[in-house]
Amino acid sequence: MHRGTWTNSPLLTRGPLVLRTAELEAAGVPDRTVRRRCAPGGPWQRLLPGVVLLHSGAPTDDQLLQGALLYGREDTSVTGLWALRRHGMERVPPPQDVHILIPHDRRVASMGFVHVERTRRLPRPHFRGDLPVAPVPRAVIDAARRLTDEDEIQAMMAESVQRRFCTTEMLARELDEAGRTGTALPRKALVPLLAGARSVAEADAWRLWRRSGLPPGHWNVPIFDANGNYVATADFWCDEIAFAWEIDSYRHHANLEDHRVTVARNARYVAAGIVVLQTLPSRLRTEPDQVLRELHAAFRTAQARPRPNVAIRRAA
Numbered sequence: 001m002h003r004g005t006w007t008n009s010p011l012l013t014r015g016p017l018v019l020r021t022a023e024l025e026a027a028g029v030p031d032r033t034v035r036r037r038c039a040p041g042g043p044w045q046r047l048l049p050g051v052v053l054l055h056s057g058a059p060t061d062d063q064l065l066q067g068a069l070l071y072g073r074e075d076t077s078v079t080g081l082w083a084l085r086r087h088g089m090e091r092v093p094p095p096q097d098v099h100i101l102i103p104h105d106r107r108v109a110s111m112g113f114v115h116v117e118r119t120r121r122l123p124r125p126h127f128r129g130d131l132p133v134a135p136v137p138r139a140v141i142d143a144a145r146r147l148t149d150e151d152e153i154q155a156m157m158a159e160s161v162q163r164r165f166c167t168t169e170m171l172a173r174e175l176d177e178a179g180r181t182g183t184a185l186p187r188k189a190l191v192p193l194l195a196g197a198r199s200v201a202e203a204d205a206w207r208l209w210r211r212s213g214l215p216p217g218h219w220n221v222p223i224f225d226a227n228g229n230y231v232a233t234a235d236f237w238c239d240e241i242a243f244a245w246e247i248d249s250y251r252h253h254a255n256l257e258d259h260r261v262t263v264a265r266n267a268r269y270v271a272a273g274i275v276v277l278q279t280l281p282s283r284l285r286t287e288p289d290q291v292l293r294e295l296h297a298a299f300r301t302a303q304a305r306p307r308p309n310v311a312i313r314r315a316a
Contacts, residue, residue, distance in 0.1 A: 009028065012027065016066065017055060018063050018066040018067050019052055019054065020050055020051060020070050021034055021050050021051070021052055022050070038052060042056065043056055044056065047064070047067035047071075048068070048111055048114060049071070050070075050071065053067065062131075064113060065078055065082060065098060067114075068098040068113070069100065069131070071108065071111070072101075072114075073102070075103055076102050077101050077122070077133060077134050078100055078101075078132065079099050079100065079117070079133070079142040079143075080139055081093060081095035082099065083099075083134050083139035083142075083143075084140065087133065089136075089156070089163070091155045093147065097113050098113055099115045099146070100114060100115070100116055101119050101123070101134060102119070103119075104120045117142070123135055136160055136165040137160070137171055137174045138174055140157060140160050140166070140174070141171065141174040141178055141186060143156065144182075144183075145186060150185050150188065150189050151200050153185055153189040154199075154200045155200050157190060158197070161193060162199070172190060175187060192207065196218060196219025197219050197220075199247075200281075201247045201249065202219065204284040205235065205236060205245065205279070208288055208291060208295075211288075214238070214296070215240055217238040217240075218234075218239065219236055220235065221233065221312045223274070223311070224310065224313055225271075225308075225309070226308075231268045231272045232265045234276075237312060239311075239312055240307075241299070241302040242273070242275070242302060242307050243275050243298065244269060244274055244276040244277070245279065245298075246276060246278045246279070247280075247284070248278045248279070272308055272310050273310070274310060276298075277295065
C-alpha cells in the first residue's frame with residue numbers, strides 16, 4: 001500500500017474504532033505513524049499495549065471492553081461485574097476494572113484498567129451483542145471473590161437466583177471449583193440463600209431466626225387455604241403452627257400499588273387464620289433483641305390457637 005493510502009482502508013473508515021496495532025500495520029499503517037498519532041494531542045490513543053482507539057476522546061464502556069478482549073487475544077472472555085451487567089443484572093456494584101479470563105498458558109499481565117485472570121477452567125462464553133462474557137454463575141463467583149462487602153456479595157447472588165439467571169446449586173458448584181482464594185466471604189454469603197433466603201434482608205432474618213431457638217421453617221414458600229386458594233408466599237413460614245414472618249421494607253411500599261398488594265396479602269392471611277409478624281429490614285440489625293422478643297410473642301400466639309387448615313406447596 002502506497003504512502004498515505006492506508007487512510008482509505010475499509011478497516012479504518014468502516015471498521016471498529018478499537019484495533020490491535022498488528023491490524024493497523026497489516027492495513028499499511030507504519031509503526032511510526034501509529035506512534036505519532038497516539039502521542040499526546042494526537043487523534044488516536046493507546047488503550048493498552050498493542051491496542052489503539054481511533055479517536056482521542058474518552059472511551060465508551062463498549063470500547064473499554066473491546067480493548068480488554070483484544071488485549072487478552074483469542075479465547076478471552078469478560079467475567080465479573082461487567083459480565084453481570086451485560087447479562088442484565090442490576091444489583092451489582094460499579095466495576096472498577098474489566099476482569100477478563102484467558103487460557104492458563106498465555107503470558108498476559110494485568111495492565112491499566114484490565115484485570116487478567118489466567119485459568120484452566122475457561123467457560124464457554126455467552127455472547128451479549130458481539131462481546132463474549134462468562135455465564136452468570138461463573139461471573140457471580142468471579143466478582144464475589146474480589147469484593148470485600150458481604151452485603152454486596154449477598155445482594156448480587158440473591159438477584160442472580162431471584163431473577164432465575166441461575167440456581168443456588170449452580171453458585172455452590174462454581175464456588176467449589178474456584179478453590180479457596182477469595183471464597184471465604186462468598187461461602188458465608190451463600191449459606192442463607194441455600195436455605196431459601198432471597199435477599200440481604202432475608203439473610204439477616206435467617207440468621208436471627210437461627211438465634212431465636214424456635215423450630216426451623218421454610219423460606220419463600222407458597223401457602224394455600226383449605227379450598228386450594230393461594231394465600232401468599234411467605235418470606236418465612238413455620239408450618240407446625242401456621243406462622244408467617246414477612247420482612248417488609250418502606251421502599252417496597254413507596255408506591256400505592258405495592259401498598260395495595262401488601263394490604264390485600266395481609267387480609268388473606270387474616271381470612272385464612274394465619275398469624276403473621278411484619279418486620280422492617282433495618283430493625284433486624286438495629287433492634288435484633290427486640291425483634292427476637294416479638295418473634296417469640298407472635299410464635300406463642302400462633303401456638304395458642306388451633307392450627308388453621310392451610311398448607312404449603314413446593315415448586316415441582
